[in-house]
Amino acid sequence: MTHPLFPISRPRRNRVDEATRRLVAENRLSVDDLIWPIFLVEGEDQNQPVASMPGVRRVSLDRLAEHVGPAAELGIPAIALFPATPAGKKDAEGTEARNPENLMCRAARQLARDFPNLALVGDVALDPYTDHGHDGVIRQGYVHNDESLEVLVAQAVNQAEAGIGIIAPSDMMDGRVGEIRKALDARGLINTRIMSYSAKYASAFYGPFRDAVGSGGALKGDKKTYQMNPANSDEAIREVAADLAEGADMVMVKPGMPYLDIIRRVKEEFRVPTFAYQVSGEYAMIEAAAANGWIDREKAMMESLMAFRRAGADGVLTYFAVDAARRLRAG
Numbered sequence: 001m002t003h004p005l006f007p008i009s010r011p012r013r014n015r016v017d018e019a020t021r022r023l024v025a026e027n028r029l030s031v032d033d034l035i036w037p038i039f040l041v042e043g044e045d046q047n048q049p050v051a052s053m054p055g056v057r058r059v060s061l062d063r064l065a066e067h068v069g070p071a072a073e074l075g076i077p078a079i080a081l082f083p084a085t086p087a088g089k090k091d092a093e094g095t096e097a098r099n100p101e102n103l104m105c106r107a108a109r110q111l112a113r114d115f116p117n118l119a120l121v122g123d124v125a126l127d128p129y130t131d132h133g134h135d136g137v138i139r140q141g142y143v144h145n146d147e148s149l150e151v152l153v154a155q156a157v158n159q160a161e162a163g164i165g166i167i168a169p170s171d172m173m174d175g176r177v178g179e180i181r182k183a184l185d186a187r188g189l190i191n192t193r194i195m196s197y198s199a200k201y202a203s204a205f206y207g208p209f210r211d212a213v214g215s216g217g218a219l220k221g222d223k224k225t226y227q228m229n230p231a232n233s234d235e236a237i238r239e240v241a242a243d244l245a246e247g248a249d250m251v252m253v254k255p256g257m258p259y260l261d262i263i264r265r266v267k268e269e270f271r272v273p274t275f276a277y278q279v280s281g282e283y284a285m286i287e288a289a290a291a292n293g294w295i296d297r298e299k300a301m302m303e304s305l306m307a308f309r310r311a312g313a314d315g316v317l318t319y320f321a322v323d324a325a326r327r328l329r330a331g
């Protein structure tokens with residue numbers, strides 16, 4: 001049985017050549033949609049490869065301008081900063097997070113000076129600074145919500161005062177967006193934006209990232225008492241609603257590709273700026289398959305990024321940002 005409209009209707013007509021395909025394309029990916037996560041390391045003249053993330057580097061501050069320059073020139077609007085902290089600067093309370101001279105703050109001041117048009121996204125969570133690798137402080141074996149808030153707020157204010165324009169809490173403590181907003185406003189930082197990792201799942205896809213920042217080996221247990229259960233979807237809607245009510249300006253879903261359904265639901269429900277994080281494990285999978293010759297790296301990269309746009313994401317944090325921007329600029 002053929003479709004009753006066939007052969008009058010032939011869906012393939014609109015796919016017949018490149019010009020027509022371009023005309024009828026429903027979604028577009030642009031350089032404006034990209035946020036590039038970068039890793040910072042202490043020391044001098046450091047540009048270290050991350051084994052599980054081919055092409056991704058950890059750089060010291062004296063090599064930072066050279067690292068970030070191409071992204072700025074390509075017009076990528078924002079970069080997200082992640083510090084690798086030496087073991088000697090970690091403790092149970094994440095004290096280094098409040099140090100105005102910590103690596104992240106020094107990087108922020110330098111970048112704000114060298115690249116004034118580049119938005120800086122600061123990850124707020126204690127895992128770079130805790131010797132147990134958790135995102136908050138531990139009391140009686142439990143990541144204590146309310147006591148963690150105090151440190152996270154101090155961390156957020158510290159970053160904002162160093163020039164981070166977009167504060168991105170990734171810790172998943174309850175109430176942190178509201179407390180951070182209040183503290184920023186109290187200091188007159190009314191235009192410091194909050195991009196909340198609202199629906200962040202306890203995921204196996206963060207493995208290579210924990211390698212990159214050196215928090216993986218340290219992590220005791222898992223993050224299931226604060227990050228979301230991958231089985232849940234309605235809960236993501238409640239999390240986003242709470243963060244928006246507390247003052248989040250933008251929300252994020254993380255990881256990305258395995259959670260496109262969540263992005264779609266969040267976008268449809270709230271119609272607010274919604275971002276996806278294509279996380280380290282997703283990047284590593286594409287790179288590994290490409291290195292084996294099993295998939296075409298560039299095509300898989302561009303297809304994965306378009307998938308986020310189609311799902312409803314306004315932008316994507318992706319380790320592919322620079323390569324994708326080059327590709328988009330080339331036309």
Ligand SMILES: NCc1[nH]cc(CCC(=O)O)c1CC(=O)O
Pocket residue numbers: 123124125127135170171205206207208209210278279280281
């Ligand atoms: N709060 C820390 C944080 N911020 C971003 C990522 C992961 C990013 C990635 O995998 O690319 C993580 C790891 C975690 O929650 O353990």
Ligand SMILES: [Mg+2]
Pocket residue numbers: 172173174175198239242243
């Ligand atoms: Mg929450």
